[in-house]
Amino acid sequence: MTDGAVASATVFDPVRVGDIELANRVVMAPMTRNRADARGVLPDSAATYYAQRASAGLIVTExxxxxxxxxxxxxxPGIHDDDQERAWRKVADAVHAAGGRIFCQLMHTGRIGHPSLIPADARIVAPSAIPAQLEVARADGVMVPAVVPEPLTSQGITEVIGDFASAAGRAVRAGLDGVELHAANGYLLHQFLSPGTNRRADEYGGSPQGRARFVIEVAAAVAAEIGAGRLGIRISPGGQFNDMQDKGNEDTYLALADGLAELRPAYLHTLRRRSSPLHRELRHRWPTAYVLNTGYLGASELDDISPLIASDAADLVSVGRLFISNPDLVRRWERGVPRAPWDETTFYSGGDRGYIDYPAAHEGQE
Ligand SMILES: Cc1cc2nc3c(=O)[nH]c(=O)nc-3n(C[C@H](O)[C@H](O)[C@H](O)COP(=O)(O)O)c2cc1C
Structure with missing residues (x-):
């Protein structure tokens, strides 16, 4: 650096996100691992799994x-009853003891669910009665065609918003540092944002502001419960995963960003394959920390993510699969230790194999 030049940030620099200080700008991306029991209670191995990955500046849970x-x-896993909360406390304590920070991702799957997974008196709900054209998992793991969801009533909307807020309260009581709302990848919140799944004629549909309203109300309720400085929101504008038709929906995302910005959440977390005018505009408008995930392009290696931080396209970058097979990923990057490949067959397999048995470099590679 020459005199007077301002050094650009690197992924290893600390950063403040909302209420918390992070040791670096690498976020472990949320990843479903299907290790909880039928009651949604995580096993003790989950505390080991997350603590092993505490070199991330921030972990976002499954x-x-x-x-x-x-x-x-x-x-x-769930975060709506006492047994689940106790299991999360073990996770939070283990991650903090290892020097890490951890947000819990709150996910309501909406139409990507199956009646066998929810209580008998509950319903598969969505903004509108439009089934996903794909197969969903039953409780026994067999894949079957998605059911026609029931449109959420206004009372149902109020209840779901209340559920998000009380789950966020539990997460923080369990010692987790905050929550991330999953408004990406075709689940309930994303279903409200997208005109392909939201055909509502009431105030929760019909216009960009209408489609953005539900997510903003969920975010506002969660912020009121735990404080906006402990709230993140994940979006995937234009994403097609889970049979979404979200192209040409830029105005909804701008309305969403403007509505959320008034709350001043800790961060916005955007999933994208490649940049677009919308992504640049979101980055430009967003007033607090901006997290990017370049989603399945390559391996999210250091050479892929460093330019995003150096060029100020993002304040933090999230990394998924490399964290599964490299629990000490940030340490490896710092020391130039080779990264281990991941084994896709154990992503969702249950059990400890492919979960807590990837060694840290000092245990295996060096
Ligand atoms: C096994 C697995 C489970 C995932 N589960 C979630 C999830 O629960 N919530 C979510 O927002 N994204 C989920 N994702 C997407 C990741 O957060 C991330 O966006 C994706 O892996 C791309 O990043 P990468 O190329 O660094 O792996 C999952 C990805 C994988 C591989």
Missing amino acids: GTQPSAAAKGYPGT
Whole structure:
């Protein structure tokens, strides 16, 4: 650096995000691992799994249901009862003891669910009665065609918002540092944002502001419960995962960003494959920390993510699969230690294999 030049940030620089200080700008991306029991309680190995990965500046947990009715996959954890909360406390304590920080991702799967996974008196809900054209998992793991969801009533909307807020309260009581709302990848919040899944004629649809309203109301309720400085929101504008038709929906994302910005959440977390005018505009408008995930392009290696920080395209970058197979990923990058490949067959397999048995470099590679 020459005199007077301002050094650009690197992924290893600390950063403040909302209420918390992070040791670096690498976020472990949320990843469903299906290790919880049928009651949505995580095993003790989850505390080991997350603590092993505490070199990330921030860990975002696997998608976690804020209510029993929000569950959409076998083996996902919940954060809506006392047993689940106790398991999360072990996770939070272990991560903090290892020097890390951790947000819980709250995920309501909406139409990407199956009646066998939710209580008998609950319903598969969505903004509108439009089924996803794909197969979903039953409680026994068998894949079957998605059901036609029931449109959420206004009372149902109020209940879901309340569920998110009380789950966020539990997360913080369990010692987790905050929550991330999953408004990406075709789940309930994303279903409200997208005209392909939201055909509502009431105030929750019909216009960019209408489609953005539900997510903003969920965020406002969570911020009122735990403070905006402990709230992040994840979006995937234009994403097609889970049978979404979200192209040409830029105005909804701008309305969403403007509505959320008034709350001043800790961060906005955007998933994208490549940049677009919308992404640049979101980055430009967003008033607090901006997290990017370049989603399945390559391996999210240091050479891929460093330019995003150096060029100020993002304040932080999230990394998914490399964290599964490299628990000490940030340390490896710092010391130039080679990265281990991941084994896709154990992503969702349950059990400890492929979960807590990837060694840190000092245990294996050096
Ligand atoms: C096994 C697995 C589970 C995932 N589960 C979630 C999830 O629960 N919530 C979410 O927002 N994204 C989820 N994702 C997406 C990741 O957060 C991330 O966007 C994706 O892996 C791309 O980043 P990468 O190329 O660094 O892996 C998952 C990805 C994988 C591989």
